[in-house]
Amino acid sequence: MVKEILKQVDEHVExxxxxxxxxxxxxxxxxxxxxxxxxxxxGARYHRSRTDLITxxxxxxxxxxxxxxxxxxxxxxxxxxxxSENRQKFKELIWEPVRLKIQxxxxxxxxxxxxxxxxxxxxxxxRMARLKTVVPFYSIEAWLFQxxxxxxxxxxxxxxGRDVEQFNAWAQDRTMLDEVLKPKExxxxxxxxxxxxxxxxxxxxxxxxxxxxxxxxxxxxxxxxELREALARTYAYG
Numbered sequence: 001m002v003k004e005i006l007k008q009v010d011e012h013v014e015x016x017x018x019x020x021x022x023x024x025x026x027x028x029x030x031x032x033x034x035x036x037x038x039x040x041x042x043g044a045r046y047h048r049s050r051t052d053l054i055t056x057x058x059x060x061x062x063x064x065x066x067x068x069x070x071x072x073x074x075x076x077x078x079x080x081x082x083x084s085e086n087r088q089k090f091k092e093l094i095w096e097p098v099r100l101k102i103q104x105x106x107x108x109x110x111x112x113x114x115x116x117x118x119x120x121x122x123x124x125x126x127r128m129a130r131l132k133t134v135v136p137f138y139s140i141e142a143w144l145f146q147x148x149x150x151x152x153x154x155x156x157x158x159x160x161g162r163d164v165e166q167f168n169a170w171a172q173d174r175t176m177l178d179e180v181l182k183p184k185e186x187x188x189x190x191x192x193x194x195x196x197x198x199x200x201x202x203x204x205x206x207x208x209x210x211x212x213x214x215x216x217x218x219x220x221x222x223x224x225x226e227l228r229e230a231l232a233r234t235y236a237y238g
Contacts, residue, residue: 001143002069002134004204006231008218014234023060027052037072040089054094058101061127065230068130070094074137078178078212081137090133098131099124132221137213141183144197146174146207146214154193163187174210 002022003015014020025031033039033049060066076084102124107114136143145151148171155164166187170177177183184191207214221227 001071001140001198001202004198004202005134005214005217005221008204008208009221010228010231012235013231019234025053025056027056030056034070037075037086039072039094040086050093054097054101057094057098057131058105058127061098061130062102062105066130067132067227067230069132069134071134071136071140073139074135074213075139076137077181078137081213084137087133087135095128095131099128102127129224129226132227134217135213137178138181138183140194141191142177142180142212143207143214144194144202145170145177145183145187145189146210147197147200147202149203150197150200151187151189151193154189154196155187159188163189174206175212178210178212 006013006015006020025034027049029049030053033046033053038046039050039053057068057070060068070090072086072090074081074084075086103120106120106123113120145167148167151167152164155162155167180186189197204214208218209215
């Protein structure tokens with residue numbers, strides 16, 4: 001999905017692995033803490049994993065061409081997006097700790113900066129601009145189910161045509177899906193076919209035109225000149 005988003009930010013971007021490397025999380029414990037918004041839990045079970053996640057993000061952001069795209073669901077329909085607590089929780093539990101970790105690591109490498117607070121903050125701010133949140137409303141299925149052609153094919157081939165009419169309705173009005181509560185529970189596909197829906201003919205241009213949460217992400221990223229310059233380097237020569 002990030003590839004599809006980036007293609008909307010820059011239609012010429014090359015997303016082949018020789019141009020952009022997408023590095024997945026490999027730690028089982030860290031993977032568990034990013035799933036189902038477990039990073040929000042303040043219980044002891046996820047404390048160590050969240051700390052490890054924060055360190056991993058900080059390290060990635062400090063790489064010369066390092067960026068982080070962090071997905072969490074809005075858990076609200078688009079119309080009620082301002083009532084979603086997840087963005088504030090992310091800022092409190094992930095964003096701020098990552099920022100502090102970057103500052104801590106910088107001073108660890110260069111102790112002479114310990115008293116140069118503004119310089120350290122400026123460095124951290126620049127790195128934190130590379131941490132991008134990807135927030136669909138209500139959930140990622142609100143985007144994936146926009147791939148109505150593939151969804152209809154799956155409904156016909158694997159579910160006896162169930163929910164074809166619903167996907168046809170969503171194809172006719174793509175603004176509707178962002179307003180559906182728990183979309184993966186609304187149709188037969190659930191979350192079983194998410195990879196297929198993301199990777200087989202996803203209609204990114206049409207979803208962007210709907211003007212909802214997918215559009216908001218694209219527009220926010222399009223305002224980032226450093227990101228646009230980085231994407232241009234995937235195809236610019238000379």
